[in-house]
Amino acid sequence: MSNLLHVPPTADYPTPPISSAVRAGDLVFVSGTPGFNPDGTLEAIFAGQFARAVEELARVMIAAGGSIRDIVKVNVLLTRETDVPEMNRLYSHAFGPTPFPARTTSVVAALPHPQMLLELEATAVIQLTGTRG
Amino acid sequence: MSNLLHVPPTADYPTPPISSAVRAGDLVFVSGTPGFNPDGTLEAIFAGQFARAVEELARVMIAAGGSIRDIVKVNVLLTRETDVPEMNRLYSHAFGPTPFPARTTSVVAALPHPQMLLELEATAVIQLTGTRG
Amino acid sequence: MSNLLHVPPTADYPTPPISSAVRAGDLVFVSGTPGFNPDGTLEAIFAGQFARAVEELARVMIAAGGSIRDIVKVNVLLTRETDVPEMNRLYSHAFGPTPFPARTTSVVAALPHPQMLLELEATAVIQLTGTRG
Numbered sequence: 001m002s003n004l005l006h007v008p009p010t011a012d013y014p015t016p017p018i019s020s021a022v023r024a025g026d027l028v029f030v031s032g033t034p035g036f037n038p039d040g041t042l043e044a045i046f047a048g049q050f051a052r053a054v055e056e057l058a059r060v061m062i063a064a065g066g067s068i069r070d071i072v073k074v075n076v077l078l079t080r081e082t083d084v085p086e087m088n089r090l091y092s093h094a095f096g097p098t099p100f101p102a103r104t105t106s107v108v109a110a111l112p113h114p115q116m117l118l119e120l121e122a123t124a125v126i127q128l129t130g131t132r133g
Numbered sequence: 134m135s136n137l138l139h140v141p142p143t144a145d146y147p148t149p150p151i152s153s154a155v156r157a158g159d160l161v162f163v164s165g166t167p168g169f170n171p172d173g174t175l176e177a178i179f180a181g182q183f184a185r186a187v188e189e190l191a192r193v194m195i196a197a198g199g200s201i202r203d204i205v206k207v208n209v210l211l212t213r214e215t216d217v218p219e220m221n222r223l224y225s226h227a228f229g230p231t232p233f234p235a236r237t238t239s240v241v242a243a244l245p246h247p248q249m250l251l252e253l254e255a256t257a258v259i260q261l262t263g264t265r266g
Numbered sequence: 267m268s269n270l271l272h273v274p275p276t277a278d279y280p281t282p283p284i285s286s287a288v289r290a291g292d293l294v295f296v297s298g299t300p301g302f303n304p305d306g307t308l309e310a311i312f313a314g315q316f317a318r319a320v321e322e323l324a325r326v327m328i329a330a331g332g333s334i335r336d337i338v339k340v341n342v343l344l345t346r347e348t349d350v351p352e353m354n355r356l357y358s359h360a361f362g363p364t365p366f367p368a369r370t371t372s373v374v375a376a377l378p379h380p381q382m383l384l385e386l387e388a389t390a391v392i393q394l395t396g397t398r399g
Contacts, residue, residue, distance in 0.1 A: 003393055004338065006365035017358040018369040022338040024292075024391035026157075029339035032370030072137065072155040073162035077372055081243040092150040099139035103151040104165030104254045106210055107243035110347040110373035121370045125157035127136055159290075205270065205288040206295035214376040225283040232272035236284040237298030237387045239343055240376035258290035260269055 007063045010056075014040070016112070020056075023064045026126050030064075032077060032119035033057050034111065042115040046083050047090060053120045054094045066126040071095070075121040076105040083117065140196040143189075147173070149245070153189075156197045159259045163197075165210060165252035166190050167244065175248045179216050180223060186253045187227045199259040204228070208254040209238040216250065273329040276322075280306070282378070286322075289330045292392045296330075298343060298385035299323050300377065308381040312349050313356060319386045320360045332392040337361070341387040342371040349383065 005023040009015035009031075021030040033056050035049030036042055043049055058068045074095070076087060084105065095101060101122075111119055138156040142148035142164075154163040166189050168182030169175055176182055191201045207228070209220060217238065228234060234255075244252055271289040275281035287296040299322050301315030302308055309315055324334045340361070342353060350371065361367060367388075377385055 004365075004391070008365070016354050016369070016371070017362060017364075017366045019366050020368065022365075022368045024338055027160075027293075027391070029368045029389060031339075031368040032372070072157055073164075075370070077370070079242075081245075081247075084245050088149050096150060098150075099137075099141070099155075100150045100152050102153065102155045102162045102164040103149070104208070104210070104252065105149070105245050106165070106241045106252075107245075108372045109242045109345075109375045112347075112350050112371050112373075114347075119370065119372075123162060125137070125160070160293075205290055206297075212375075214378075214380075217378050221282050229283060231283075232270075232274070232288075233283045233285050235286065235288045235295045235297040236282070237341070237343070237385065238282070238378050239298070239374045239385075240378075242375045256295060258270070258293070 005064060007060050020060045021064050028061070028064045028066060028070070028124040028126060030057065030060055030122040030124065032121040033060065034113065034116050034119050042113065046086055046117050049117050050087065050090045053118060057120055057122060061124060064124070066124055068095070070124040070126045071101045071122045072125050073123040074101050074103045076103060077111065077119045077121065078105065078107045079111055079117055081107045087118070138197060140193050153193045154197050161194065161197045161199060161203070161257040161259060163190065163193055163255040163257065165254040166193065167246065167249050167252050175246065179219055179250050182250050183220065183223045186251060190253055190255060194257060199257055201228070203257040203259045204234045204255045205258050206256040207234050207236045209236060210244065210252040210254065211238065211240045212244055212250055214240045220251070271330060273326050286326045287330050294327065294330045294332060294336070294390040294392060296323065296326055296388040296390065298387040299326065300379065300382050300385050308379065312352055312383050315383050316353065316356045319384060323386055323388060327390060332390055334361070336390040336392050337367045337388045338391050339389040340367050340369045342369060343377065343385045343387065344371065344373045345377055345383055347373045353384070
């Protein structure tokens with residue numbers, strides 16, 4: 001596994017047994033990313049958690065050697081159906097302009113922390129000069 | 134990102150800020166694909182939505198330069214547990230004959246549109262002559 | 267599709283129309299893997315199903331030409347929020363030591379079988395000498 005790059009989770013608060021991302025060649029697999037504040041708390045409002053999740057996703061992509069613009073696929077996991085329109089509005093700004101990544105949005109029964117309103121999971125392809133198609 | 138091919142969503146009805154698929158080299162990441170009719174409505178019965186989702190998946194795979202037979206992994210998202218047996222029956226015809234793609238089926242709490250009964254998400258590997266394994 | 271390796275499901279009990287995994291080059295896409303016993307039953311307790319799912323995941327990864335240590339991404343699907351702490355404990359032993367794969371955990375409304383408490387879905391990258399960055 002010498003060619004893999006594991007991006008460790010932030011050390012600011014306790015995290016589960018995961019890497020925030022694993023890069024293998026030009027592919028990056030990013031864990032479901034919740035919107036925790038740096039002190040490990042979660043804001044009550046959706047827009048606050050969404051903004052923090054996008055910041056964390058950007059941090060992880062940079063640590064993996066790329067940027068948020070290299071993301072080709074996003075899975076948006078929500079806990080409330082009513083957040084879909086606001087999510088789409090915020091998402092357009094965070095992941096635009098067009099062309100956007102492929103994406104799947106689902107509303108799950110729960111996420112690991114009871115106050116978690118969303119997670120953003122991503123797959124990215126970092127373009128390397130001369131190695132791929 | 135010059136080596137990426139983004140397949141835009143159909144222009145027939147309003148869609149969220151997504152690409153229907155993104156191709157990067159031989160890999161294709163397809164968005165969760167619901168079973169909308171061309172006029173943007175959703176049939177009430179499961180088989181109707183399933184058939185339309187498969188047609189749309191086929192369209193997207195062709196636009197990406199491949200076909201539905203290049204799919205290696207499917208995620209089936211349902212909103213009703215009772216649709217599992219019918220889904221498997223319809224799925225066998227749509228994705229067979231054997232060998233089938235890898236697959237995960239889950240029943241979620243909701244999908245983005247209240248009448249949506251399913252989404253089909255897929256990953257494909259288009260075999261290029263001489264480039265891979 | 268001549269360069270794909272499909273790992274068939276076990277023949278011990280009826281399975282849906284899937285491959286347990288599909289390998290394409292160095293990438294392996296593993297189906298959502300439940301914790302069935304060899305006789306097709308499911309233990310009532312979470313730890314029992316988890317252990318069986320990990321065993322099956324290991325079997326599938328070996329059949330694909332790799333091992334559980336090649337997994338770069340896991341999706342843990344649970345049906346009960348209360349199983350999260352125990353899952354993390356069991357998971358640390360099964361997938362450790364660090365560095366861990368990337369991972370997303372969600373609690374879904376249901377899985378295909380009413381007694382199923384979890385599924386483990388995985389993506390792996392098998393390191394081939396000299397083929398990938």
